[in-house]
Each structure stands twice: as structure tokens, then as C-alpha cells.
Amino acid sequence: NAGVTQTPKFQVLKTGQSMTLQCAQDMNHNSMYWYRQDPGMGLRLIYYSASEGTTDKGEVPNGYNVSRLNKREFSLRLESAAPSQTSVYFCASSDSGTYGYTFGSGTRLTVV
Amino acid sequence: AQSVAQPEDQVNVAEGNPLTVKCTYSVSGNPYLFWYVQYPNRGLQFLLKYITGDNLVKGSYGFEAEFNKSQTSFHLKKPSALVSDSALYFCAVRDPRGARQLTFGSGTQLTVLP
Numbered sequence: 001n002a003g004v005t006q007t008p009k010f011q012v013l014k015t016g017q018s019m020t021l022q023c024a025q026d027m028n029h030n031s032m033y034w035y036r037q038d039p040g041m042g043l044r045l046i047y048y049s050a051s052e053g054t055t056d057k058g059e060v061p062n063g064y065n066v067s068r069l070n071k072r073e074f075s076l077r078l079e080s081a082a083p084s085q086t087s088v089y090f091c092a093s094s095d096s097g098t099y100g101y102t103f104g105s106g107t108r109l110t111v112v
Numbered sequence: 113a114q115s116v117a118q119p120e121d122q123v124n125v126a127e128g129n130p131l132t133v134k135c136t137y138s139v140s141g142n143p144y145l146f147w148y149v150q151y152p153n154r155g156l157q158f159l160l161k162y163i164t165g166d167n168l169v170k171g172s173y174g175f176e177a178e179f180n181k182s183q184t185s186f187h188l189k190k191p192s193a194l195v196s197d198s199a200l201y202f203c204a205v206r207d208p209r210g211a212r213q214l215t216f217g218s219g220t221q222l223t224v225l226p
Contacts, residue, residue, distance in 0.1 A: 004155075031212050033213060035216075040121070040218055040219075041218055042118075042202060042216045042217055042218040042219050043156075043202065043216040044216075045213055045215075048212075048213050050212060058213065090155060090156070092156075094212060100146055100158050100161055100214075101148075101156075101158070101214060102158075103148075103155035103156045103157070104155055105154060105155045106153075106154075106155050
């Protein structure tokens with residue numbers, strides 16, 4: 001009963017370093033999403049994938065790239081981390097029937 | 113474009129008293145509306161949703177929400193608050209005629225005082 005699994009849970013990067021956040025879901029959902037959560041700003045959509053093989057930009061895509069590797073996996077890459085990318089990142093998935101999301105437990109990223 | 117407003121950053125209520133967490137929305141058509149709860153260092157958990165039908169929606173842990181189309185609101189309510197209800201609450205909206213992604217409010221920190 002895993003749902004949505006995110007790795008790692010915590011990460012500290014130096015400015016300019018790169019990293020990939022991993023996300024996998026085992027619910028056979030078509031759609032997957034990456035959000036960032038910042039105090040007082042709620043959740044803001046970075047990128048989403050409506051179905052396997054497609055990705056689209058959300059509200060705050062600058063500085064990020066994504067890959068929908070297969071139906072289960074959707075990764076988020078920071079090519080050159082900046083302190084402004086310090087945040088908590090959440091992956092989520094959904095299918096066309098439930099209309100809502102299932103969230104992962106989040107990755108807390110600090111860029112110094 | 114779709115948007116959600118949660119006008120209160122913080123709501124404090126005494127245990128046993130009724131609680132309300134406010135949410136207003138803006139979409140061009142009939143909305144899909146959601147409430148999620150986040151406990152410290154955890155992901156968001158689904159509480160309830162309004163898609164169509166009865167304006168009063170019942171969800172998990174005794175929570176309910178009322179859809180009011182004329183006021184474009186979807187306030188979260190519970191008749192008797194528990195200390196364990198203390199958490200961060202998010203309202204979200206989706207325009208069913210648009211893409212599938214949800215737009216979230218900024219969140220309301222609910223504190224239930226013993």
C-alpha cells in the first residue's frame with residue numbers, strides 16, 4: 001500500500017550543484033505532478049504530466065526539468081541549484097476517475 | 113484562470129467548539145473543489161471533495177464543507193473540534209473544462225486549544 005513514494009526525504013545542495021528528485025506511484029494513475037511548498041504561498045505547480053510521454057509547464061517551471069520515464073515514474077531535475085529553490089517538494093498522482101490527488105511525503109531541499 | 117483564496121493564515125479554536133476554515137474560489141465554469149490536510153513533516157491528505165450534487169459534503173474525521181455557488185465559497189466545518197485536528201489545511205479548485213491540475217490556496221493553520 002505504498003501509494004506515491006518520493007526519494008530522497010532530505011537533501012542539502014551547494015549553489016550550482018545538480019540533483020534529481022525521484023517519484024514513483026503504484027496506483028496505475030495516468031497523471032503526475034510536481035509542486036513546491038513555501039511558507040505563506042501554498043503549493044505551486046512546477047510541472048505536470050497528463051499521461052505517459054507528455055509533460056507540461058506549470059506556474060513556476062524556471063530552473064527545473066522533468067522526465068516521465070514510464071507510467072509509474074516522474075522525476076524532477078535541478079540542473080544548477082539556487083538558494084531560491086530551497087523548498088519542500090511534493091509529487092502527486094491522479095487518475096481521471098477520482099479527480100483528486102494522492103501525495104507523496106515530500107522532499108525537503110536546502111540550497112546553501 | 114482558476115484561483116483560490118484562504119483569507120485566514122491562522123485560526124484558533126477551543127476544543128469542543130465548532131470550527132470553520134474559509135475558502136473562496138474563482139473559475140470560469142462549475143468548479144471541482146477539494147480540502148486537504150497536512151500534518152507536520154507529512155504530505156497532504158485528502159479530506160473531502162465537491163464535484164456535483166448535494167451542496168453539503170461530508171468527509172474524513174467528521175469534517176464537512178458547504179458549497180455555495182452564489183458566494184463562490186467552500187468553507188470547511190466541524191461541529192466539535194479536537195486537539196488532534198490541529199494542522200495546516202488547504203483548499204483547492206479545478207475547472208473541469210480545463211486541464212486536470214489543481215490550484216491550491218495558501219493554507220490555513222488551525223490550532224485547537226485544549
